[in-house]
Amino acid sequence: MDTVVVGAGPVGLTAAMLLAREGHRVTVLDRDPGAPEGGPQEAWDAWERPGANQFRHPHILLPAAYRTLADELPETVTELTALGGVPCNLLAGAWELDAIGGRRPGDERFAMMIARRPVIEAALTAVAARTPRLTVRRDTAVSALLTGRERVPGRPHVTGVLTRGGDTLHADLVVDAGGRNSPVGRMLRDLGAPGPVEERAGTGFLAYTRYFRSADGRLPKWPVWRVTHYDTVTTVAIEGDAGTWAVSLGVSGSDRALRALREPGAWHRAAALFPDIAHLTEAGEPMSGIMAMSGMEARHRQFVADGRPVATGLLSIGDAWATTNPLFGLGMSMGALHVTLLRDLLRAEGTGDPEKLALRFDEATRASLSPMQQGLAEWDRHRLAEIDAALRDVPAPYETGDRDWHFKRALDTAKLRDPELLRAFADSGTLLATAEEVFTDPALAEKAAELGRKAPHSSDPGPSRPELLAALAGPAERAAPVPDRAGCHLRGVRHPGGQGDSARPCAPRRPA
Numbered sequence: 001m002d003t004v005v006v007g008a009g010p011v012g013l014t015a016a017m018l019l020a021r022e023g024h025r026v027t028v029l030d031r032d033p034g035a036p037e038g039g040p041q042e043a044w045d046a047w048e049r050p051g052a053n054q055f056r057h058p059h060i061l062l063p064a065a066y067r068t069l070a071d072e073l074p075e076t077v078t079e080l081t082a083l084g085g086v087p088c089n090l091l092a093g094a095w096e097l098d099a100i101g102g103r104r105p106g107d108e109r110f111a112m113m114i115a116r117r118p119v120i121e122a123a124l125t126a127v128a129a130r131t132p133r134l135t136v137r138r139d140t141a142v143s144a145l146l147t148g149r150e151r152v153p154g155r156p157h158v159t160g161v162l163t164r165g166g167d168t169l170h171a172d173l174v175v176d177a178g179g180r181n182s183p184v185g186r187m188l189r190d191l192g193a194p195g196p197v198e199e200r201a202g203t204g205f206l207a208y209t210r211y212f213r214s215a216d217g218r219l220p221k222w223p224v225w226r227v228t229h230y231d232t233v234t235t236v237a238i239e240g241d242a243g244t245w246a247v248s249l250g251v252s253g254s255d256r257a258l259r260a261l262r263e264p265g266a267w268h269r270a271a272a273l274f275p276d277i278a279h280l281t282e283a284g285e286p287m288s289g290i291m292a293m294s295g296m297e298a299r300h301r302q303f304v305a306d307g308r309p310v311a312t313g314l315l316s317i318g319d320a321w322a323t324t325n326p327l328f329g330l331g332m333s334m335g336a337l338h339v340t341l342l343r344d345l346l347r348a349e350g351t352g353d354p355e356k357l358a359l360r361f362d363e364a365t366r367a368s369l370s371p372m373q374q375g376l377a378e379w380d381r382h383r384l385a386e387i388d389a390a391l392r393d394v395p396a397p398y399e400t401g402d403r404d405w406h407f408k409r410a411l412d413t414a415k416l417r418d419p420e421l422l423r424a425f426a427d428s429g430t431l432l433a434t435a436e437e438v439f440t441d442p443a444l445a446e447k448a449a450e451l452g453r454k455a456p457h458s459s460d461p462g463p464s465r466p467e468l469l470a471a472l473a474g475p476a477e478r479a480a481p482v483p484d485r486a487g488c489h490l491r492g493v494r495h496p497g498g499q500g501d502s503a504r505p506c507a508p509r510r511p512a
């Protein structure tokens with residue numbers, strides 16, 4: 001069976017490797033060039049990836065993504081480790097807390113890996129290159145879909161792709177792994193087809209991120225938990241390979257005052273106010289400018305309308321199907337689950353009945369992944385409303401009739417205060433299990449609600465809004481070592497309403 005995969009991002013490459021191992025002849029096409037010669041540092045410095053705006057933003061392989069690679073494609077983990085990826089455990093920081101009481105049997109399910117995304121992609125690319133029946137063609141943009149005899153009246157049957165260079169590739173199946181801005185919907189509409197129905201949340205989040213590197217290749221003391229929600233800011237700390245790490249300040253897309261975080265001095269003054277991450281911004285040398293990312297809202301594309309697939313011979317996976325709030329770092333995990341679902345379905349059904357295949361894939365996706373994606377999108381909606389309320393000076397806590405939101409907030413608050421709740425939070429929060437699977441015992445849910453209600457959300461509430469705004473308005477230049485020594489500056493930063501943009505970081509200085 002011939003399969004074409006559009007997009008050589010993490011999900012496209014993982015799908016291609018799994019399908020090639022099933023016996024498919026797979027060709028992956030990507031519009032961007034391949035990795036430059038050299039190792040991880042060259043991948044970070046020089047890999048041109050305009051097709052993936054988030055390429056140099058922090059990425060972590062959370063347990064579901066890591067486990068898929070470790071179980072299904074163990075060579076990728078070996079390769080990533082050889083390139084400097086660091087195995088670790090999501091709960092490791094929390095094990096130190098008295099209330100948690102150390103490691104427990106079963107915690108190995110929270111194993112995961114840290115590495116900068118260019119390094120993750122370099123590892124996947126290297127293994128893909130050694131995979132029989134798999135060809136990856138870079139610098140090869142797909143410009144249109146080829147079609148054949150319709151299998152569903154009025155809906156195109158995709159039989160391959162046309163590249164911008166004029167090549168035609170025929171396939172039994174085209175897999176769309178073109179990412180959050182996948183062009184495939186537009187290509188379907190170019191054929192006169194309806195294309196997928198896209199839902200996206202209104203404003204979404206923005207993140208302002210800076211990368212750092214330690215002088216000795218070691219990481220500073222790491223926060224017990226990587227994501228903390230303060231009043232109007234969410235802080236995220238993500239480690240990378242080679243003694244690098246990233247600190248992000250996530251804000252509501254409608255919070256115009258905090259757009260000042262683009263300016264390095266303002267970013268540092270603000271970051272210094274947040275207890276979990278303040279030390280991380282002083283512990284190393286900045287190796288990027290402030291990278292802004294917008295368009296971080298949850299999106300979802302529906303490929304079956306009125307009971308009929310929008311196309312046959314074509315299946316969309318990963319971000320091309322749906323995205324979640326990047327502050328949770330779950331995109332590659334969701335993508336990994338989607339890829340195994342695709343592989344299992346193809347194993348069971350083949351491509352002989354394209355209509356049935358499209359409907360079954362949609363059904364399976366809706367049954368297993370949509371509830372998680374929608375749950376995360378709902379969380380975003382409430383979090384943005386909570387921030388809006390804080391901006392309007394509505395006394396906290398934010399009120400809503402949605403008990404699910406209150407429960408999730410309580411669980412988030414209680415997770416570091418009870419060992420069982422920590423595991424329940426980690427299982428349900430990283431897609432290892434659904435909330436229904438985790439909370440079969442009502443006593444556990446009651447404990448979460450009770451503990452979460454009693455405890456303040458954070459042991460240190462962080463800055464008040466006036467303190468935060470005062471820090472942003474402080475002196476424009478910061479005395480400490482700063483950025484942009486290489487004369488780099490932000491490019492292409494747009495704000496919501498755009499497609500979701502990132503500023504390319506400064507090229508980091510090579511270590512001496």
Ligand SMILES: Cc1cc2nc3c(=O)[nH]c(=O)nc-3n(C[C@H](O)[C@H](O)[C@H](O)COP(=O)(O)OP(=O)(O)OC[C@H]3O[C@@H](n4cnc5c(N)ncnc54)[C@H](O)[C@@H]3O)c2cc1C
Binds near residue numbers: 054
């Ligand atoms: C700021 C940010 C931080 C994130 N952090 C994390 C994290 O910590 N952990 C995590 O798991 N996820 C994270 N994510 C989500 C993660 O980036 C995505 O879920 C993941 O990249 C999806 O992979 P993909 O292969 O589906 O799509 P992409 O990685 O977007 O890849 C799509 C590919 O398609 C190619 N392409 C597009 N159009 C064409 C065309 N016409 N022809 C050929 N090729 C084409 C592109 O060049 C690209 O290589 C983050 C996202 C953002 C925005």
